[in-house]
Amino acid sequence: MQCELPDFQAELLRLVNDRRARGAVCGAETFVAAPALVWQSSIAQAAARHSQDMVDKSFFSHTGSDGSSAGQRLSASGYAWSRWGENIAYGYSSSAAVVDGWMKSEGHCRNLMSPAFSEMGLACARQSQSNPGSTVNWAWTQVLATPR
Numbered sequence: 081m082q083c084e085l086p087d088f089q090a091e092l093l094r095l096v097n098d099r100r101a102r103g104a105v106c107g108a109e110t111f112v113a114a115p116a117l118v119w120q121s122s123i124a125q126a127a128a129r130h131s132q133d134m135v136d137k138s139f140f141s142h143t144g145s146d147g148s149s150a151g152q153r154l155s156a157s158g159y160a161w162s163r164w165g166e167n168i169a170y171g172y173s174s175s176a177a178v179v180d181g182w183m184k185s186e187g188h189c190r191n192l193m194s195p196a197f198s199e200m201g202l203a204c205a206r207q208s209q210s211n212p213g214s215t216v217n218w219a220w221t222q223v224l225a226t227p228r
Contacts, residue, residue: 106189123201
């Protein structure tokens with residue numbers, strides 16, 4: 081699985097920035113090339129918390145099992161944000177496949193292409209042996225944000 085590789089996050093950042101550099105059509109909205117995103121570790125921590133939560137508790141939602149939003153998870157990780165967006169996915173076996181999936185979804189595509197975001201963090205979690213009955217085997221969470 082792609083997210084077991086030590087550099088999968090760098091690969092995802094590269095793939096996302098490649099898509100942003102090309103521009104895209106997301107539903108009825110056309111996005112011109114957007115500036116590259118910068119990796120931010122505290123954003124990745126918030127993404128990791130959510131991916132692991134979805135796998136551990138066997139659910140798929142932007143709302144955490146504790147009722148948290150991505151903004152609350154960002155704040156808990158110590159990131160002072162002014163704007164955020166979140167893309168989630170499951171069932172993808174590679175970095176390229178998850179980015180392709182997000183680009184085919186209008187809302188996820190808009191988040192990914194938005195020039196309002198300048199930083200990104202991403203995580204992928206896999207089903208653990210402690211919860212082998214989870215219906216979410218792999219969960220991807222991408223959080224895009226702009227600092228205060």
